[in-house]
Amino acid sequence: MPFTEEERQRIREALKERGVPGICPVCQKGELWVSDYIAFVPVREKHAEVRGAGTIVEGLFPVGDLPCVVVVCAECGNTMLFHLSGLGLWDELVGGLEAARRGR
Ligand SMILES: [Zn+2]
Numbered sequence: 001m002p003f004t005e006e007e008r009q010r011i012r013e014a015l016k017e018r019g020v021p022g023i024c025p026v027c028q029k030g031e032l033w034v035s036d037y038i039a040f041v042p043v044r045e046k047h048a049e050v051r052g053a054g055t056i057v058e059g060l061f062p063v064g065d066l067p068c069v070v071v072v073c074a075e076c077g078n079t080m081l082f083h084l085s086g087l088g089l090w091d092e093l094v095g096g097l098e099a100a101r102r103g104r
Contacts, residue, residue: 002036003037003093007093008034010089015069015071020082026076030078031073031074032073032074033074034071037070038069038070038093039070041065043066044060045060045061047061066083067084067093068081068083068084069081069082069089
């Protein structure tokens with residue numbers, strides 16, 4: 001479900017409070033807009049696991065997903081990700097939904 005207009009306004013305010021400019025820092029021309037959806041960026045960690053019969057398997061293992069707001073430049077396509085916790089919006093936008101999903 002896309003962000004509501006109220007949620008989009010909260011995101012724009014949080015970005016502004018943290019110094020994110022309204023104009024793209026790459027091309028210096030394009031207006032930045034907030035995508036309609038949260039991006040969940042998969043995060044992996046390098047470590048070793050012991051599996052049956054003492055076999056050690058080394059590799060990259062999923063440790064979670066970083067929920068991020070996607071900000072895109074309308075001119076050059078520069079795309080920036082801002083973690084919801086860093087914006088102070090985790091609880092408001094995802095926390096309750098995550099708790100409900102895990103409670104199933
Ligand atoms: Zn740009």
